[in-house]
Amino acid sequence: MSTDDPAEASAAYEPEHNAPAPIRWLSRVEIWTGTVFFGLLFLGVMYQVLGRYVPQIAWVGAGEVARLSMVALTFVMAGYLIGKNGHIVIEVFDSVLQGKKLFVALRVFAAVVMVLTCGALAWESLLMIEQGWRRVSTVLHMPLAVLYIFALIGFTSGIIHSIAKIAAAGRPEAKLDISEMEG
Template structure:
């Protein structure tokens, strides 16, 4: 087999492994950002549980009509939207968002690589700030409109958008100052419990 563990290319000192950040690459992040990430992850877990519960209740309601409730579908849909917004900052901070990495391999190890990361983080700051501003405007207008079944003001959903995009701004600002350090990577195993 061509992948042998004692091959020199597989050692920890090899240049191929030098570009891979260690799993604890986010240890240099400020404590408030680490706590914010934990809160976002827990909020995302709660919304995911609400999605699961809403969908399962809908399924059970199809087979047991007396307990069917139309609001279960609305709970699942609104939880999905809230999950999307509330985890936006977390995904930005952990590089779990969509990234174009065409230049990463070309510029890896060069000074321009840090400049590219700073530029990307600045674009994310501007984008998240603009979306947070729009969310704020939608919150002001959203108290008049309510959802169909739960009669919940739509402004509540935009509050989650505002929180998520402000978090995205914070995570992006931190990425600017940590552009010369290894970036944290999204670790799916930390989401498994």
């Protein structure tokens, strides 16, 4: 690839562009799904607030929609955050070992731990799905197994993202930039 524009040339080597197409697609789906649940969370809370000032439209289910959306959002975004290093990481080792062979071994080890952890959580989610159809939420009467389906999806995504991180352990890694969120 030859280009005269330095910004375009550097963008081609950013970790996000080096990710395999299925991982990029999965990340987009996770972001959109997370956005939908965040929207439901926001609408549920705003409807609750409105219901306090206009009692005629108050609905108890708004709070439950907000709570269940928050739980689903948390589970669905687990894999995305693992793939973008948005989970808790010991970055001290990253800076100390950068450029050394042990750095790749550390990244592989961390990804293997995530595969095993997400695998255990996905297995437990599967077991909870089997048992969760009898229990329902208080107001909406939604089977709680539905929430565990989102947990299974999120932790399975975490496994996929972690396996991709193992395969890419020797290449630059995507970093979740939260500097814009800091005060």
